[in-house]
Amino acid sequence: MKRIILVLLIISMASFSAFSNNQAESDQxxxxxxxxxxxxxxxxxxxxxxxxxxxxxxxxxxxxxxxxxxxxxxxxxxxxxxxxxxxxxxxxxxxxxxxxxxxxxxxxxxxxxxxxxxxxxxxxxxxxASDNVAGGYMAGEFIIELLGGTGKVVELEGIAGTSAARDRGKGFNDAISTSSIEVVARQVADFDRTKGLNVMENIIQAQSEIDAVFAHNDEMALGALKAIEGSGRDIIVVGFDANPDAVRSVSEGGMAATVAQKPxxxxxxxxxxxxxxxxxxxxxxxxxxxxxxxxx
Structure with missing residues (x-):
């Protein structure tokens, strides 16, 4: 009899424990x-x-x-x-x-x-979010400083319709408008490294003079850098996001700079x-x- 009561007690405790656990999970x-x-x-x-x-x-x-x-x-x-x-x-x-x-x-x-x-x-x-307009302006000011206020630049844009692409582009162009720098090409590369490479290769073929590139993110910047290295031309590249590959590139003398967000x-x-x-x-x-x- 005592054994039956003990078994029933254990079952009861187990059932209560299961109920408590389920209750805790449902409340999470x-x-x-x-x-x-x-x-x-x-x-x-x-x-x-x-x-x-x-x-x-x-x-x-x-x-x-x-x-x-x-x-x-x-x-x-x-x-x-x-x-x-x-x-x-x-x-x-x-x-x-x-x-x-x-x-x-x-x-x-x-x-x-x-x-x-x-x-x-x-x-x-x-x-x-980060202040993308301020970040774009920061990148533009840096390029103005490096080029002494004059030169020809390329803007690689992110996915059309995203606030990040719109705001980073606005900040960059607001900064550039205060100088004599000319944007000779502006093309979408969808925040993608491979597209950044392909778009930049086409721009390099079409433009005989390019002094700098601003890419709306580091993936496009790194793609553009690879295209530039393949061309043998000397072009400054500035990106945005400070992802690990970009930070490494900056430290090794590849990219000139990247605007550091904190994802x-x-x-x-x-x-x-x-x-x-x-x-x-x-x-x-x-x-x-x-x-x-x-x-x-």
């Missing part, structure tokens, strides 16, 4: 992270920042890669909503196209935080912002992250 905060792509080291580092902060906070994290496809991004958003996430962090593929995805989350009353790239439509709790910090701050939202704390509409110029 679930955060969704939508990244434009994981083929770019910048966004991989951003993901690592989110992951680190989520672990410290005890949050469950679901990461989805939109592969630079707005349609896939929309599908990923639907997937996160189906999985019952509490907050969504999103790095948009396109600032205009992402509006429909954000509105989908809005309809379900799920808070949305944008990282690095903003959104033209939809309700966003906050936007966390890890952007990601980490995303979780910190999510925590405030869940605690019903007030957030600024824009949370800036510091920049600096890394140069030779």
């Amino acid at each position: 905060v679930k955060v969704g992270l939508l990244l434009s792509t994981l083929d770019n080291p910048f966004f991989v580092e951003m993901k690592e920042g989110v992951e680190a902060a989520a672990i410290i906070s005890g949050y469950t994290l679901i990461v989805l890669d939109s592969q630079n496809d707005p349609a896939k991004e929309l599908g990923n958003m639907e997937d996160l909503i189906t999985q019952g996430v509490d907050v969504i962090l999103i790095n948009p593929t396109d600032s205009d196209a992402v509006g429909n995805a954000i509105k989908m989350a809005n309809r379900q009353s799920i808070p949305v935080i944008t990282l690095d790239r903003g959104a033209s439509e939809g309700k966003v709790a906050t936007h966390i 890890y910090d952007i990601g980490y701050m995303g979780i910190e912002a999510a925590k405030k939202i869940l605690n019903s704390e007030m957030l600024d509409a824009y949370i800036p992250v510091d920049l600096q110029l890394i140069k030779q």
Whole structure:
């Protein structure tokens, strides 16, 4: 009889433990992270920042890669909503196209935080990013300094429609407009290293005189640098993001400089912002992250 009672007691305790664990799991905060792509080291580092902060906070994290496809991004958003996430962090593929995805989350009353790239439509709790206009201006000023205020430059643009490409280009051109420097070519290379290489090879063939290149990100800058090295010409290259390959290139005398963002910090701050939202704390509409110029 005592043995039967003991067995029943053990079963009862096990059932209670299982219930408690299930209850704890159901109460755990679930955060969704939508990244434009994981083929770019910048966004991989951003993901690592989110992951680190989520672990410290005890949050469950679901990461989805939109592969630079707005349609896939929309599908990923639907997937996160189906999985019952509490907050969504999103790095948009396109600032205009992402509006429909954000509105989908809005309809379900799920808070949305944008990282690095903003959104033209939809309700966003906050936007966390570097000041891309200031960074572009910083790059432009540096090129003006190196060229003595005169010369011919090329601008390699990021994905059309992204706030990062628009703002970095604006800052750069605002700075250049204060000098006698002429932009002899301006072409889109989609933030991609291979496209940066191919576009720059074509520009080199078309332009007999180029003194400097400003690329909206380091991947394009590194591609452009490879094209320049293949041509044997002496052209200054300035990038943006300070990814590890670019920083190494600057230290070795390849690229002249890169504007340093802090993608890890952007990601980490995303979780910190999510925590405030869940605690019903007030957030600024824009949370800036510091920049600096890394140069030779």
